Amino acid sequence: MSLEPLDKMEKPKNNVPLLFFGIMIVFLVCAFLFLVMIYEREQPRITMISDISRFGLSKDVSVEVNDNKSGIRSIEIVLFQDNKRAPVFQKVFPRQGYFTGVGPRQSIENFTVHTSSLGLREGVAELVVTVTDFSWWNWMAGNVVVDKFPIIVDTKPPKINLKDSPHYIKAGSAGLVIYKISEPVVKHGVLINDYFNPGFPLADKGDGVYGATIGLPFDLERLEKTYVMAVDEAGNESKAAFGMTLRVNRKVTDRIDISDGFLASKLPEFELYYPELTGAPLEQYLKVNNDIRQLNYKKVQEVCMKSLPDRLWEGRFNRMARSSRRAGFADYRSYFYQGKKIDQQVHLGVDLASVRHAKVEAANRGMVVFAEYLGIYGNTVILDHGQGVFSLYSHLGQIDVAINDRVEKGAVLGLTGNTGMAGGDHLHFSMLINGVFVNPVEWWDAQWLKINFLNYL
Template sequence: MKLDPFDKVVKKRNGFPLLILGGAGLLGLILAAFFWLMGDIEKPQVTIAADSVQIGLDKQVSFEIKDAKSGLRSIEVALVQENKKVLLFGKTYPRKGYLAGAGPQKIEETIEIKAKELGFKDGAAELVVTAADFSWWNWLRGNSTVNASAITIDTKPPMISVMESPTYIKGGGAGVVVYRVSEPAGRHGVLVNDIFYPGFAMPKRGEGVYGACLGLPYDIAVIEKAFVVAADRAGNEAKAPFTMALHVRKVVSDKITISDGFLSAKLPEFASHYPELAGTPVEQYIKVNNEVRAANYKKIQEVCAKFQPERLWDGRFGRMEGSPRAGYADHRTYLYNGEKIDEQVHLGVDIASLEHANVEAANRGLVVFAEYLGIYGNTVILDHGQGIFSLYSHLSQIEVPLHTMVEKGTVIGLSGTTGMAGGDHLHFGLLVNGIFVDPIEWWDEEWLKIHMLSVL
């Protein structure tokens, strides 16, 4: 059977429209991409950190620049004052393609500005950020943003006057330093050796007056440095020294025998909270008494890192009725079968009363911790404001929810044996900015009046 030549022509003609349609589709895609790029009229977005409005002697300034479509092509940051302009940061990014994302879509940078070294004077200036993208808009020049932020250059540190400070203080003791800062302060407080105690405003004492509660570690041997530190809002920092006579604390030693009965009673509790415990019972005990103890103290410091700026407490701190079982800063040696296996320092006071006795809030405060805490067992921590905290441990039951304001004498739990407790008792601790101090001072009304309340 012969094919009609006309059939061949028809078949060829039937393929021709498909070719036209395919070409039109490809052209459409090209045009769509072109107009998408041409239609990218969104300018790069510039965000400068809020604390950059004041520039001091040495300032870290952070900024973020975004361009979600074509991506960033170039960035410049300059400091401008009158006729003076200094480029602080400049970067051009290579093109990675001709469609979306030709450049980075987000850039975060931090630059250091030393205004005085750069020849700028104190006063008004501008921080100018210029960013351009890879858009085909504007005849291939792309979109650009110029963000000019008014700033103030201030390179003079504030003046500090120390108004009051403790005459003497002992290891594990507490006190208050009062100081005046000549201008509104940013970060401020007291630095003793390497420990920083953040300050708080004392408006009743006058404008620009601040205070900081400090508590010294039990084992401090010498005060190498003691300064009030304050930085203004531009970041300029000043220091003012003060002196205190240090009474070194005497060492009190104690020995505790660890029995097999104690280990068999306590280790299952710890294993339920720390399933990674392994080894012999003694090895597990040593791990809990060291590694878990250290992790618990780190958590306590985290809890105490933020405090209510106003004083919530008033008057003498209450003491649970009962017999003292261990004192603050007792140096404990732990014995097993007559041999030393560990040693630690006890940073609180143990008080034994009736079994499951009511444990009351020692003073008015905010519940900032109420849960299980390793060697401390069920624990409640109260924030009394201005860096003062109290801790109640080994509770059999917790009676107050988190974030509750409790009055002095409120029952917050029941005494017990949770954690590293051999018998029913309360472990009571006092902390100043995360440092355990001697609770006995806080039970002494006369001491509180002289050293704390008369100042605060």
């Protein structure tokens, strides 16, 4: 083996400058990325959730602010009119760090502006929303976004002029209230003891003239509040009281005897639709006659709370042809089992019996808004006749219409039967006004309809 001279051996390379250069590159890249992050220039975003085109005496405002980078630093909202500056909302968020997510990325603020205390005049104004974030941009002042929203200050409530209303009305009856409103409104109608009956336009009567069909509960004993109300586009509300004399009906009682045979024939049907029913037959029956009955009432009211604005019905409502009455409206029924009173309910319709599987016809022109099984009512059809008027047909053995069908007076809806809480083949017929059961007999009376409705419509 030969040895080379030491001066000819390869000297090791010095990598220190290269390593230092690499570290500096990494440092500079990281520093650049860090500066880009903290000096980000993405502006916050403002979304006005509520409609703020008009401000009344008070206005509920809801605004959403988003900033996905450094986070929200502050929100300021000011009303400007002429040379007047009126702050209405301000919020500053505490710093939560020094890098990403320093402030919240989203904030939804809800507040009320009491316009009456700001000294603004009626007319045009401007709502200015200013939002800053936690960016170091702009000499650490952050990104700033300013959104301006034109508004109209309108603190004067609409004027209501009552034109017609019933002088006398029975509990369980219906009537018509006609009124005129001085300006466009977003909500109007008649309140009877805080129960709201929505209004509808009466174009034939002129601009700003409206009507509201009212229905009184069968058990109403006193009229405490009766007034027309209207809310304009700025949220200003007006009320105009009117008087009516209430006539209370005498109670009519009825007795229903429940047999073991009836329970044996009816309960399997309810168990099919309500599998949660448990217990002895009588216990199940009482659950159906109470709990399920209330659920069914609520469903009917829900269906009948929204009505077509146009009147579809014409003239009197037809009673089922060649039928005899078996039970009346608002009969107070006592239920007996083995000679002992077990329950009490009120019958909210008229029972009409004809031949078995008789044709059930629409009492008047309308639109089908319900057509299915409904507990104690069995197979049921509900028609909307417009302007708050509804008719209900139940215990049907067969349904021949579907939801949204438009039907003429006399159109076949189905056939009678004994579904639901029916002891025999018959039709249970009800009338409702905005979800309130009223006496169907009145709607079969052409003279009553003329005096209470048609003379004014």
